[in-house]
Amino acid sequence: xxxxxxxxxxxxxxxxxxxxxxxxxxxxxxxxxxxxxxxxxxxxxxxxxxxxxxxxxxxxxxxxxxxxxxxxxxxxxxxxxxxxxxxxxxxxxxxxxxxxxx
Numbered sequence: 001x002x003x004x005x006x007x008x009x010x011x012x013x014x015x016x017x018x019x020x021x022x023x024x025x026x027x028x029x030x031x032x033x034x035x036x037x038x039x040x041x042x043x044x045x046x047x048x049x050x051x052x053x054x055x056x057x058x059x060x061x062x063x064x065x066x067x068x069x070x071x072x073x074x075x076x077x078x079x080x081x082x083x084x085x086x087x088x089x090x091x092x093x094x095x096x097x098x099x100x101x102x
Contacts, residue, residue, distance in 0.1 A: 001028050001065070002081040002093065007102075009068040010078050011038055020071060024060065032062035039063050074100040 003009065003023060010020045021035040041061045047054045069078040075098040082094045084101075093102040 001026060003033060003065060003068065003070055008071045008073065009033070009035060010071055011035070011063075011067060012069055013067045014039065014063065025062075027062060030062070031065050033065050033068060034060050034062045035068065036060060070102070072098060072100070072102065074098055074102075 003026065005023050005026055007023050008020060009023060011017055016038045019038055021038045023033050024036050025034040027033065037060065039061045040058050043057045043059060045055045045057055070081055071077070072079045072095040074095065077097050079098075080096045081102065082096055083091055084094050085091050094100070095102055
């Protein structure tokens with residue numbers, strides 16, 4: 001996967017199109033990501049004890065990775081990611097637009 005946790009991404013499709021947020025969790029096997037403040041859903045939770053009230057919890061649901069694009073921290077543009085191997089055999093991610101290390 002070319003997108004990792006704590007990356008800044010822009011939403012390309014769906015009800016939150018055009019918004020940006022930080023990745024909270026990545027699900028590589030399901031090809032999905034969870035983004036902070038994006039695709040928020042409500043879940044009704046029952047009361048656990050008598051006399052306690054039920055709650056309505058809001059949480060960010062996962063969305064498909066094809067609907068997000070990485071925002072380069074250096075140039076601030078949405079970009080695709082390429083990889084490069086440095087002299088010390090370290091593999092790093094590169095911005096396709098500004099050629100800087102992400």
